[in-house]
Amino acid sequence: MGTGQEHTVKAFDQDIKQLRALISQMGGLAEQALHDAMKALQRGDTSLADQVRGKDKAIDAIESEVEKLVVRLIALRAPMADDLREVIAALKIAAVIERIGDYAKNVAKRVPLIHTEGEDRIEALSLLPSMAQMASDMVHDALDAFASRDAEGAARVCQRDSALDDFYDSIFRTLVTFMVENPRTVSQVAHLLFVAKNIERIGDHATNVAEMVYFAATGRYLADEAAAA
Amino acid sequence: MTDAPHKMSARGVSVFYGDKQAVKDVSIDIDMDKVTAFIGPSGCGKSTFLRTLNRMNDTISSARVTGEIMLDGEDIYASAMDVVQLRARVGMVFQKPNPFPKSIYENVAYGPRIHGLAPSRADLDAIVERSLKRAGLWEEVKDRLQDSGTALSGGQQQRLCIARAIAVDPEVILMDEPASALDPIATAKIEELIHELRGRYAIAIVTHNMQQAARVSQRTAFFHLGTLVEYGETDQIFTTPREERTKDYITGRYG
Numbered sequence: 001m002g003t004g005q006e007h008t009v010k011a012f013d014q015d016i017k018q019l020r021a022l023i024s025q026m027g028g029l030a031e032q033a034l035h036d037a038m039k040a041l042q043r044g045d046t047s048l049a050d051q052v053r054g055k056d057k058a059i060d061a062i063e064s065e066v067e068k069l070v071v072r073l074i075a076l077r078a079p080m081a082d083d084l085r086e087v088i089a090a091l092k093i094a095a096v097i098e099r100i101g102d103y104a105k106n107v108a109k110r111v112p113l114i115h116t117e118g119e120d121r122i123e124a125l126s127l128l129p130s131m132a133q134m135a136s137d138m139v140h141d142a143l144d145a146f147a148s149r150d151a152e153g154a155a156r157v158c159q160r161d162s163a164l165d166d167f168y169d170s171i172f173r174t175l176v177t178f179m180v181e182n183p184r185t186v187s188q189v190a191h192l193l194f195v196a197k198n199i200e201r202i203g204d205h206a207t208n209v210a211e212m213v214y215f216a217a218t219g220r221y222l223a224d225e226a227a228a229a
Numbered sequence: 230m231t232d233a234p235h236k237m238s239a240r241g242v243s244v245f246y247g248d249k250q251a252v253k254d255v256s257i258d259i260d261m262d263k264v265t266a267f268i269g270p271s272g273c274g275k276s277t278f279l280r281t282l283n284r285m286n287d288t289i290s291s292a293r294v295t296g297e298i299m300l301d302g303e304d305i306y307a308s309a310m311d312v313v314q315l316r317a318r319v320g321m322v323f324q325k326p327n328p329f330p331k332s333i334y335e336n337v338a339y340g341p342r343i344h345g346l347a348p349s350r351a352d353l354d355a356i357v358e359r360s361l362k363r364a365g366l367w368e369e370v371k372d373r374l375q376d377s378g379t380a381l382s383g384g385q386q387q388r389l390c391i392a393r394a395i396a397v398d399p400e401v402i403l404m405d406e407p408a409s410a411l412d413p414i415a416t417a418k419i420e421e422l423i424h425e426l427r428g429r430y431a432i433a434i435v436t437h438n439m440q441q442a443a444r445v446s447q448r449t450a451f452f453h454l455g456t457l458v459e460y461g462e463t464d465q466i467f468t469t470p471r472e473e474r475t476k477d478y479i480t481g482r483y484g
Contacts, residue, residue, distance in 0.1 A: 008482065081475075081476050081480050082476060084468065085469075219468065220469075
């Protein structure tokens, strides 16, 4: 970070490197979970949906690994300044990624409820993948910004959240209209509404991650900067 | 940093040892109610600067101080300044505890006696007791005040030296690595003592232990190669230092 210069105590750099690796591994799993959940939803693939639900445990396991490493790092290395901010940010980001994983799992859980036997395919389904892609990109870019201490990249992720919110609003209206026109599908489409809401929440969490990355990199709060601008 | 007048104010202070400049153009304020920590790598000038604050450098013949240092608005390097009086007002505690080879009582009583602060034996007894209490040593030594000060443990000796500094009722206490020769428990006692003394005295402390600076001080000054690189609130220095050099030093990236 900053100077990019290494610590005099090399083991400290190893710990930090390991922490970044865990976060990026965890983020990768969460992105994959969302991707697979959406694929399962589109294809009505319940066995893929089951896999997504099973893999959530791996994300939880990495979260507790991050917790242990952070506690050890603080106890043994007494990090200061940007190091301290990064370690604290990593702890918080791990908790947020775990939540993102839970939302993906929740989407997967709804697959069998949306694709009930003998029902027609619901057209509105086709709107959701591009919204999910948008949220997934935000998560990806926020974690890239974390890995490379990129405050500007983090700020750009935050700017994208309102577009995702607009997307959600328009899908919400479409789904409600669809329900009114096809009362038979209400229970399935209600589940789709939750899916859309989950994706919208994932975008909010990606924004939170990006704000933490910004603080870790600069020591300043993005919200304060925006207010001052 | 505050509107109240500063207890001590240094302006453009430089210190030379012969041709070598050890401190370069340092300006800093020391306030009551605050502990100011000076940190920086060895040879950065922090101890040299600390010693200018009660003219300890006067004892080194090659040392020359330029700039201005005020104590309550009074220039301490002015010819009218009585150096003995100055050092009573600005006391000092050193890295190695250095009690006199005399009794515990005499160690504390010496200063008040030569400064004429105790007209009677009862006054002197009261000053000794009060000073030892403030230094957190009274309970441990009250039954053996006539024992030699050098027979105490290292941590007790250091608190005895602090009691000795307090006995002459100073306004400022300078500490030059007061805990670096002590074990962690004795160190914690000194740190707790610094916390209790704050408010009664303005305190400036030089320390190599950054965690200690973070624990005991409200303001931190980072010195490097004789210059004052950054001076600010301690929590700001340790969480969001403004200068790259400060950050590299406190995060352990100093080359």
